[in-house]
Amino acid sequence: MAVLTFPDISADLKSAMPDLRGRLLANESLAPLTWFRVGGPAQILFTPADEDDLAYFLMRLPQDIPVYTVGVGSNLIVRDGGVPGVVIRLSPRGFGEVKAEGDTVRAGTAALDKRVAEAAAAANIGGLEFYFGIPGSIGGALRMNAGANGGETKDVLVEARGVTRTGERVTFSNAEMKFVYRNSGVDASVIFTSALYRGKIADPEIIRARMAEVQNHRETAQPIREKTGGSTFKNPPGHSAWKLVDAAGMRGFRVGGAQVSEMHCNFLINTGDATGHDIETLGETVRARVKENSGIDLHWEIKRIGVPL
Structure with missing residues (x-):
């Protein structure tokens, strides 16, 4: 190419x-x-x-x-x-520091979600275990109200700091983040730099057991060893995206080097030689088939940037 x-x-x-x-x-x-x-x-x-x-x-x-x-x-x-x-x-x-104090955790937005969950657990802070199963960083978690296994960012965030397109430093309370399912209402030009979370002091054994459950779910239900972008589509109200994809007959479907995961239908994978065009075309093909089969529109959860070649 x-x-x-x-x-x-x-x-x-x-x-x-x-x-x-x-x-x-x-x-x-x-x-x-x-x-x-x-x-x-x-x-x-x-x-x-x-x-x-x-x-x-x-x-x-x-x-x-x-x-x-x-x-x-x-x-x-x-x-x-x-x-x-x-x-x-x-x-x-520059943006990866994580510090727990009392029942709070402050994290730079380059810190991995998993690391924040681990820091909370080490301080006996419960409520952030769901982050252990999200393969991203805190910046993305703030932008998309990341969640998994029954928890969402909106449940534990106190405030987020950021910088605007003109270089102004800003702070947003939880309410000012305007969280909805897999999104926040903050202007897309704001670059988040840190977040403050509050959990609840809890039994460390219970916290660790919950994190083990989260990890086990990832390893047994998701293609985490593949080149993948995580959950591809948002779950429509009242539906699971993967079930809609499966019902449309798209499990294992391929476009070039891109494939719908056999393990989890809401994951696309690069089998080795995929292009960005292959992966995006596969996603759009899945959306069209689901619409044709069920009448339901799937919306991308994966962020797409840049121009076609």
């Missing part, structure tokens, strides 16, 4: 931001940063050193340049033509 490159604007950006401390790269491949291992390059990939560096960068970045944020790439399709503009990736070094 031909590789698209974008005009290199890195020198112009660096000259306009002499005090920038983070790493700024031009035409950097995004495929290694996603669990699907597909997709083209970012015109600019910026990894800020910390929140101050992020705010400085956004304040000085021309407003006509689009900005996208990626975490660990667990719920993401990058299209094969790449992503014009700037892709910001928060690193664990």
Whole structure:
């Protein structure tokens, strides 16, 4: 497949931001940063050193340049033509700290959901066990009200900090996050930087047993050893997405190197040589078949960014 490159604007950006401390790269491949291992390059990939560096960068970045944020790439399709503009990736070094105190846990948004659950458990804080089964980072969890195994982000979040597109620092209470099923109402241009959670002090054995249940469910019911993007579609009200996909006869269905998982029909997998186009086309084919079979519209849970090749 031909590789698209974008005009290199890195020198112009660096000259306009002499005090920038983070790493700024031009035409950097995004495929290694996603669990699907597909997709083209970012015109600019910026990894800020910390929140101050992020705010400085956004304040000085021309407003006509689009900005996208990626975490660990667990719920993401990058299209094969790449992503014009700037892709910001928060690193664990600058945004990965996790600290438990009393019945609260504060976490940087580059921290893995699983690590936050572990930190809570180590401090005998219950209520965050569901995060142990979510293969993403806290930034994505805030953006999509991530949940699993009976728990959701909205149940435990106290507040979230972030930076706006113009470099302003902001804080949102739980109510101001405007959480709904698998989404939040905060403007998409806000980049979350940290979150404060509150659980309940509980018996550590009960917490650990619950986490073991969550892990066992993942290992026995989900294709976690595959190159996958996690849950593909949101569950429609009153329905399970995987059951609708299965009823439409799509279990194991393939498009190029992409396949509907035999283990769990709401997971798409890269069997080895899939492109971003293969995976997205497979998802759209599944949506069409489900609509034809049941009359129900499935909506993507996986985030898709970039342009086709």
